[in-house]
Each structure stands twice: as structure tokens, then as C-alpha cells.
Amino acid sequence: MIKIRIYPVTMIGTNCSYIVDEATGKAAVTDPGEKSEELISRIREDGGRLEYVLLTHGHYDHICFAKQLADMFGAKVVTGAANAEFLQNTEYNGTRVHGIDFTPFEADILLNDGDKFMLGETEFTYITTPGHTKGCGVFIADGVMFAGDTLFCESYGRTDLPTGDEAQMVQSLKKLKELDGDYQVIPGHGPMTTLEHERRYNPLMRML
Numbered sequence: 001m002i003k004i005r006i007y008p009v010t011m012i013g014t015n016c017s018y019i020v021d022e023a024t025g026k027a028a029v030t031d032p033g034e035k036s037e038e039l040i041s042r043i044r045e046d047g048g049r050l051e052y053v054l055l056t057h058g059h060y061d062h063i064c065f066a067k068q069l070a071d072m073f074g075a076k077v078v079t080g081a082a083n084a085e086f087l088q089n090t091e092y093n094g095t096r097v098h099g100i101d102f103t104p105f106e107a108d109i110l111l112n113d114g115d116k117f118m119l120g121e122t123e124f125t126y127i128t129t130p131g132h133t134k135g136c137g138v139f140i141a142d143g144v145m146f147a148g149d150t151l152f153c154e155s156y157g158r159t160d161l162p163t164g165d166e167a168q169m170v171q172s173l174k175k176l177k178e179l180d181g182d183y184q185v186i187p188g189h190g191p192m193t194t195l196e197h198e199r200r201y202n203p204l205m206r207m208l
Contacts, residue, residue: 002142009034010061021120028052030146031062032069055079056148057136058086060094067105076108083135131169132157145183153193174208
């Protein structure tokens, strides 16, 4: 079982999730696009047992504090193999166009579609979902989907940025729609939803 607390970061409200495996106290953070003193304090209060920094994709509002946070607690940066270039390419990750000071970095662990890993006693599965960017993916654990900018509440990520592709987005949402069962969905921005709600009310998912 996991417990989750969301820390909104950046001016555009990125959902940065703090995830704790209740059995062991080991923790992970998703998409730290900006420094959050509140989040850092919480990690320290919980014993500083941060194991992973998980990146759903490589845009600046999801990655800009990833390396610093990982180094602070000796954690590993984890993302999809197709996302690796975004951690180096300032045009792809948007830091150049937004004038953001950014030091390129490398992930410690690169995942492929369907790969699994453990946070304490909780199993995580990584699913590739290109469309918003070619490097997008979602993490699933304990009935929760950390969806990044692939799936939003009754919407989905824009596809007009570098490496975005509308046809790939269609296939990625079809892939998520066809998963067995229901999931709580924590998107990269905006309110939480469920996969079943999106199957019923997401305009694109309904068409698939």
C-alpha cells in the first residue's frame, strides 16, 4: 500500500506527487519541476528515505529540480528510455525558449514499456505513452496511475510541441483505455480523475 501527497509546483501547477510505501517507509517523488521547501521538509521529517525521482516526461515543468532533489537524498532518477534525450536537450525540454537556467543531467535508470520495479513492497509498472512528447510514459502502482501530461481530467496533453504527435497520442490513450480495471489517475496538471471516468467522458477516449 502507498500513501500519496501532492505538492503543486511551478507557475503552471505541476502535480508533484510524494509517494510512500507504507510497509517500509521508502519514498518516491514524481515530476519535481521546481524546488518545494514543503516537500523537502516532509521527506526529511519522514526520515529522508527517498529512493526514486520518477519523471513521466522531459518538459521543464516536470524535471527542473529532479537532479537536485535526487542528489539531496541519494535517490535515483528514473524515466523512460525514450525520454533520456529530453534531460539533455534544452530545445526539447523547453528551458531554452523559456529562458530557464538548466544543467543537463542523466537518469540513473531507464525503463522500457512494461518494465517493473519495487518501491519497498510496492510494485510499479511503467507504460510508454508517446504523443505529448515521444518520451512520455505513466507509472502505475497500487491502483494509482501517475499520468503526467498524457491524460488529464476529460482532456489530454497537447501534441504541438517538439516530438509531439497526435496519431501517437491516439494510440497511447487507446492503450490506457484498454487496461483492465479502474485506476485513480493523478495527471501532470489539474484535478485527479479515474480511468473509468475518462473512458466515459474524455472526448478522445470515447471515440476510440
